[in-house]
Amino acid sequence: MSDHVLRAYDSILDLLPSAENPTPIVRLRRIPSYRHTQVYAKLEWYNPFGAVKDRVAANLVRDAEARGERLENLVEPTSGNTGMGLAMLSNAKGYKFAATISKEIPSEKRTALRFFGANLFELDDNLCPMPGQPEGAMAKATELAAQPGWRQLNQYKNPANPDAHYRTTGPEIWKQTGGKITHFVASLGTCGTITGTGRFLKTQNPAVKVIGVHPADGHDIPGVRSLRALRLTDFFTPAEYDGLLEIGDAETYGHCLRLNQEESIIAGPSSGLALAGALQSIPDEPGNLAVVIFPDNVFKYISSLQRHLPQLFPKPASAAVPATPNDPFAPYLQAAFAFAEHGPDVIDVHAAHELLAAGVPVIDVRNPDEFAQARIAEARNLPLPELSQGRTDGLPTDRHAPVMTICARGRRSLYALLLLKARGYQDVKSVAGGMHAWGDSGLPTQSGR
Ligand SMILES: Cc1ncc(COP(=O)(O)O)c(C=O)c1O
Numbered sequence: 001m002s003d004h005v006l007r008a009y010d011s012i013l014d015l016l017p018s019a020e021n022p023t024p025i026v027r028l029r030r031i032p033s034y035r036h037t038q039v040y041a042k043l044e045w046y047n048p049f050g051a052v053k054d055r056v057a058a059n060l061v062r063d064a065e066a067r068g069e070r071l072e073n074l075v076e077p078t079s080g081n082t083g084m085g086l087a088m089l090s091n092a093k094g095y096k097f098a099a100t101i102s103k104e105i106p107s108e109k110r111t112a113l114r115f116f117g118a119n120l121f122e123l124d125d126n127l128c129p130m131p132g133q134p135e136g137a138m139a140k141a142t143e144l145a146a147q148p149g150w151r152q153l154n155q156y157k158n159p160a161n162p163d164a165h166y167r168t169t170g171p172e173i174w175k176q177t178g179g180k181i182t183h184f185v186a187s188l189g190t191c192g193t194i195t196g197t198g199r200f201l202k203t204q205n206p207a208v209k210v211i212g213v214h215p216a217d218g219h220d221i222p223g224v225r226s227l228r229a230l231r232l233t234d235f236f237t238p239a240e241y242d243g244l245l246e247i248g249d250a251e252t253y254g255h256c257l258r259l260n261q262e263e264s265i266i267a268g269p270s271s272g273l274a275l276a277g278a279l280q281s282i283p284d285e286p287g288n289l290a291v292v293i294f295p296d297n298v299f300k301y302i303s304s305l306q307r308h309l310p311q312l313f314p315k316p317a318s319a320a321v322p323a324t325p326n327d328p329f330a331p332y333l334q335a336a337f338a339f340a341e342h343g344p345d346v347i348d349v350h351a352a353h354e355l356l357a358a359g360v361p362v363i364d365v366r367n368p369d370e371f372a373q374a375r376i377a378e379a380r381n382l383p384l385p386e387l388s389q390g391r392t393d394g395l396p397t398d399r400h401a402p403v404m405t406i407c408a409r410g411r412r413s414l415y416a417l418l419l420l421k422a423r424g425y426q427d428v429k430s431v432a433g434g435m436h437a438w439g440d441s442g443l444p445t446q447s448g449r
Pocket of ligand 1: 189
């Protein structure tokens with residue numbers, strides 16, 4: 001007996017959402033300053049495995065099973081939440097599941113995936129897996145899926161992704177608002193949510209406005225993609241949307257904090273992004289009723305909060321790491337790293353580009369293979385291990401002369417900065433976001449040794 005009124009269930013899978021068992025929508029009473037427009041948040045962490053992507057995971061599996069496919073070993077590239085849904089469905093159904101995932105994904109999510117029983121392949125990739133990365137999550141999943149008995153359901157290409165939202169999210173919202181919805185807002189990753197839900201709502205009322213919100217290039221918001229990345233995304237169909245907005249990291253994390261502190265809604269970063277976009281784009285008019293998708297709660301994103309809301313963490317976050325038994329001084333080194341990370345010597349790619357134009361040398365501290373794949377034409381390669389052993393190739397002879405360091409994401413270059421400062425270089429800058437941010441900003445790169 002599964003009963004949605006009593007909320008008594010025979011199986012965890014009966015909790016998957018539908019128009020009869022929707023995730024809640026809740027009116028936001030404090031943050032919106034509208035007189036007329038009503039704003040509702042749809043709280044997707046009420047899904048059985050914790051996020052909006054449970055809908056997609058369930059529909060990918062349902063669709064493959066309905067076509068009579070024998071599923072044994074599933075593999076999926078994921079920014080975390082689809083993987084968690086697939087891991088739990090696999091547990092329930094007796095399948096094995098492997099996730100290919102970027103090392104940039106919050107460690108909370110990678111830990112949860114292991115805990116849910118997924119076999120994890122951690123790779124160098126963007127926050128949201130991207131095509132065209134030979135060492136990335138998508139390429140690895142394709143390689144694994146080529147083995148006999150393995151299957152990649154592929155949320156990025158499989159129409160069962162948007163279809164999940166066409167079948168569930170859309171009908172739920174239509175019913176929950178009594179057909180009064182005028183604006184639908186979603187953050188954009190694979191675009192399954194916006195495209196599937198938007199299509200359904202427009203079949204009910206073509207006047208419903210469908211609005212997509214995305215972050216800027218080089219962003220730090222898990223689960224979503226910048227416009228540059230969206231252009232490579234199959235289910236990104238902007239001709240079907242009525243508006244697209246870019247929201248920065250600061251505004252995203254600011255709204256996320258306000259949702260928790262002012263609305264008592266435990267929303268995560270991509271909910272803050274979507275809400276900020278909704279409030280910027282929806283006019284204050286009688287009859288307006290907006291529904292904004294809140295994909296996930298905040299608990300898997302604590303490490304992101306520590307980076308973006310440093311005022312909440314008076315001590316550098318990493319200073320709290322306990323000393324290892326071998327090295328009681330390790331926390332001090334970590335604290336130095338954390339101070340440097342938030343200090344004035346970390347610059348963004350645009351400032352770095354200006355310094356480069358002014359003739360400041362740039363030392364790329366990645367390994368030679370990474371350097372050969374895509375690099376700044378003027379950069380000299382001095383891998384971090386060699387730099388730490390005292391090599392000086394490419395460094396200015398005058399230790400007062402300016403020099404920049406860069407790596408893939410900005411972590412190794414920060415260690416290089418500390419090493420160089422310790423060796424007496426006075427004017428060292430590290431490039432935040434590294435070559436990923438450089439490429440994302442459209443700045444020129446070249447390949448080859
Ligand atoms: C936390 C979070 N927010 C937003 C999204 C974007 O949803 P979609 O892939 O349907 O565009 C995702 C997708 O994985 C996500 O995990």
